[in-house]
Amino acid sequence: MSHSFHPFYEQIPDALPGPSSLLWKVCISIFLGAVFLAAQFRFIGDQIFHDWTWLLDVLIASALLMLYYASHTLRDLFPHMDSRLPKSREQPAEQNYLTRVRMILRDRNFVIAGLFFGALNCVMGFVFGVPGNSVMGRIALFTGFFVVGFICGMAALGIFGVLHVIKAFMKASDLEKDYSAPDRCGGMLFLGEALVKFSSATLVMGVLIAIFIVNFPWTGRANVIVKAFMWFWIAFPFFLSLLVLLAPAAEINRVLSDYKVDEEDKMDSRLAILRIKIDDPNMPATDREAARKDYEYYAKVRSEIYEMRTWPFGISSSVQYATLFVTNAGAMVWKGVGKLIGL
Numbered sequence: 544m545s546h547s548f549h550p551f552y553e554q555i556p557d558a559l560p561g562p563s564s565l566l567w568k569v570c571i572s573i574f575l576g577a578v579f580l581a582a583q584f585r586f587i588g589d590q591i592f593h594d595w596t597w598l599l600d601v602l603i604a605s606a607l608l609m610l611y612y613a614s615h616t617l618r619d620l621f622p623h624m625d626s627r628l629p630k631s632r633e634q635p636a637e638q639n640y641l642t643r644v645r646m647i648l649r650d651r652n653f654v655i656a657g658l659f660f661g662a663l664n665c666v667m668g669f670v671f672g673v674p675g676n677s678v679m680g681r682i683a684l685f686t687g688f689f690v691v692g693f694i695c696g697m698a699a700l701g702i703f704g705v706l707h708v709i710k711a712f713m714k715a716s717d718l719e720k721d722y723s724a725p726d727r728c729g730g731m732l733f734l735g736e737a738l739v740k741f742s743s744a745t746l747v748m749g750v751l752i753a754i755f756i757v758n759f760p761w762t763g764r765a766n767v768i769v770k771a772f773m774w775f776w777i778a779f780p781f782f783l784s785l786l787v788l789l790a791p792a793a794e795i796n797r798v799l800s801d802y803k804v805d806e807e808d809k810m811d812s813r814l815a816i817l818r819i820k821i822d823d824p825n826m827p828a829t830d831r832e833a834a835r836k837d838y839e840y841y842a843k844v845r846s847e848i849y850e851m852r853t854w855p856f857g858i859s860s861s862v863q864y865a866t867l868f869v870t871n872a873g874a875m876v877w878k879g880v881g882k883l884i885g886l
Contacts, residue, residue, distance in 0.1 A: 547641055548618050551650045552610065552697070568611045576604030579687050586679040594674065595758040599687045602751050606694040609744040613701055616740045617708075623733045624712050627719045640712040647704040653697045660696025661689040667776055671769055672762030695748065695780075702787045705741060709734060709791040713798045720802045722848045728855055729799045735792065735855030739864045742788035746867060749780030788864070792855055799853040810845040814838060 549557070556567035580600040583591050591597050624640060668688045673681065712718070719730070726732035756777055763769040820826055820834040 548614070548621070548644050548648060550614060550648065550653055550697075552607075552653070553614060556611075569608065572604045572607040572611070575607060575690075576600040579603055579683070579690070582683045583680070583687065586683045587676055594760050595755060596684065598751070598755045598758070599684075599691065602691045602748075602755060603687065603694070605751055606691055606698070606748055609748055610694055610698050610701070613698060613741055613744050616737050617701070617705060620708075620733070620737050627730060628715060629717055629719070640708045640715075643707045643711045644704065647707055648701065652700055656696040656700035657693035658696070660699060661691075661693035664688045664692025664695075667772060670763065670772055671756075671759075672764075674760050674762055698745070698748070699783060702741065702745065702783055705738075705787060706790055709738075710794050713794050718798070720799065722803070722806055722851045726857070727850060728852045728857070729802060731795055731799060731855050732857055734795055735857065736860050738788050738791055739856070739860040742784045743864055743867050745780055745784040745787060746864075749777075749784055752780055753777045795855045796853045799851070799855075803848060803851055803853060806848045807845065810841055810848060813841050814845065817841065 553564075553568075556571055557564045559567045561567060577600070580591075580597060583596055583600070587596065621641075665685050665688045668685060673684055676684065721730045724730035724732075728735070756773055761769070761773075764773075817834050817838040821831055821838060823831070826834070
């Protein structure tokens, strides 16, 4: 199943010789950022180290690295998802999560999303107003805007795909849920851990984008409409971060809550029948003793069901995301809240 998701941006590093494609992906990301840094230094000069233009090149490298990371995380989900579905299942195509992967996360859609957000990022840069540079300097700058937007646009499509893939998976009629699973979350904790990774990667990019927007010397900064667009462009990645974390989690919570209620009702019914047998003086002593043992067993099962969580987040993943959020918020403060307020 994992081989069914192999987008075009991973095919080149995966095809290169070497012990691991991971090293190639890191090298390609750093190389791409370095190329744009060199081009901007060539056409703009050392000003790029004073007006935060260099951060644009960090954004390019980071966006590609985060895209590779998110793709790896999504692909790693498939074996876990398959383990919660019967091997001999025949599920309708509209409910098959792998069908959603093939329909939404296609190379053509990635390119379309990349082109749209790349162009939109250039429009935003034009609206914000870039400082005066040579023609080649402006071309280098707007090309950087486009590349960042292109990569982030593919990531945005990935978020859209994740939402639909998990929704289709959770709607499977034969999805196996287990209140006794070691994760204490019906066997679905792996989904929550993946959502935290997706959300964290989006959050990192959101903070970098916000820092760049806040510190770059935009010429239209004083315009009220431009301020509104800046706030929107700053908030958008944070919105996506929360969306990819909470929207699928809400669907998982709904399914697990329904399952938990159904299992609790079953246990309550069995316990009620057993209490009648235990309290029946006409029952033989051996049958009453057997009923007591059954009652103890099902009472223990009911306790396990009661303790099952319906939100797919463990303590470690919650602390991970909260730590990342606080750390990045601290970085934002360190980079200049005064500038942010003064947009």
